[in-house]
Amino acid sequence: MAITILIPTALRAFTDRRGEVQAEGKTVGEAVASFAKAYPDIRRHLYEEDGTLRSFINVYVGEMNVKNLDGVDTRLKDGDTVTLVPAIAGGRV
Amino acid sequence: MLILSVKAEQGIKSEGEASYPKECCGALLGRDAPDGRVIERIIPIANQFEEGEQHHRFCIEADDILKAELAAREIGMETLGFYHSHPDCPAVPSEYDRAHALPFYSYLIASVEQGETKGVRAWELSADRSEFWEKDIVIDNE
Numbered sequence: 001m002a003i004t005i006l007i008p009t010a011l012r013a014f015t016d017r018r019g020e021v022q023a024e025g026k027t028v029g030e031a032v033a034s035f036a037k038a039y040p041d042i043r044r045h046l047y048e049e050d051g052t053l054r055s056f057i058n059v060y061v062g063e064m065n066v067k068n069l070d071g072v073d074t075r076l077k078d079g080d081t082v083t084l085v086p087a088i089a090g091g092r093v
Numbered sequence: 094m095l096i097l098s099v100k101a102e103q104g105i106k107s108e109g110e111a112s113y114p115k116e117c118c119g120a121l122l123g124r125d126a127p128d129g130r131v132i133e134r135i136i137p138i139a140n141q142f143e144e145g146e147q148h149h150r151f152c153i154e155a156d157d158i159l160k161a162e163l164a165a166r167e168i169g170m171e172t173l174g175f176y177h178s179h180p181d182c183p184a185v186p187s188e189y190d191r192a193h194a195l196p197f198y199s200y201l202i203a204s205v206e207q208g209e210t211k212g213v214r215a216w217e218l219s220a221d222r223s224e225f226w227e228k229d230i231v232i233d234n235e
Binding site for chain 1: 152154158177180194198200
């Protein structure tokens with residue numbers, strides 16, 4: 001199933017400056033994993049050490065944040081566009 | 094090196110002082126030039142962290158990041174980073190800052206002591222996520 005992944009500016013250094021790449025998967029989790037396998041240097045920025053997606057990485061299918069759907073288990077259909085959007089957080093000690 | 098317009102610098106200072114003792118936050122808009130990154134404008138964004146923790150935490154939700162990206166594109170710029178304030182604390186990234194940062198972006202931190210800005214410093218995360226590198230700031234007065 002062909003899925004298009006849109007990459008935020010901050011992570012394009014790990015995708016040969018590409019803002020859009022193709023991936024495969026029946027679910028959001030599978031598609032993002034497929035993409036990360038093709039660009040292994042990006043893994044540490046997307047995943048925690050236990051393999052879960054970092055909490056500040058948001059994934060949209062079309063205009064819907066998958067947090068409001070089924071998370072990484074959200075089903076995809078051929079031709080869907082998945083957008084990665086980092087939330088930004090921080091603060092003093 | 095990071096070139097910061099005087100308007101953007103003043104905006105960060107006034108946002109940090111207005112939100113004191115809570116942290117302010119927002120996006121940095123500009124362009125990457127051969128001789129350095131240029132930050133021309135800021136977009137203040139509401140701190141979405143839990144109300145009672147905003148004295149030492151900030152969060153910009155993904156929906157607001159998307160809006161900032163679109164606003165930047167409309168005026169021919171890019172979102173090149175984010176700013177926030179450290180109330181009564183040095184303008185140095187915390188471990189919490191490091192854990193939640195991404196490479197490429199510039200992070201400007203304003204130290205605000207007793208409601209008055211004491212300094213603004215610029216940082217970028219290393220590609221291996223292990224540390225922040227400080228960047229010299231040059232103020233563009235034009």
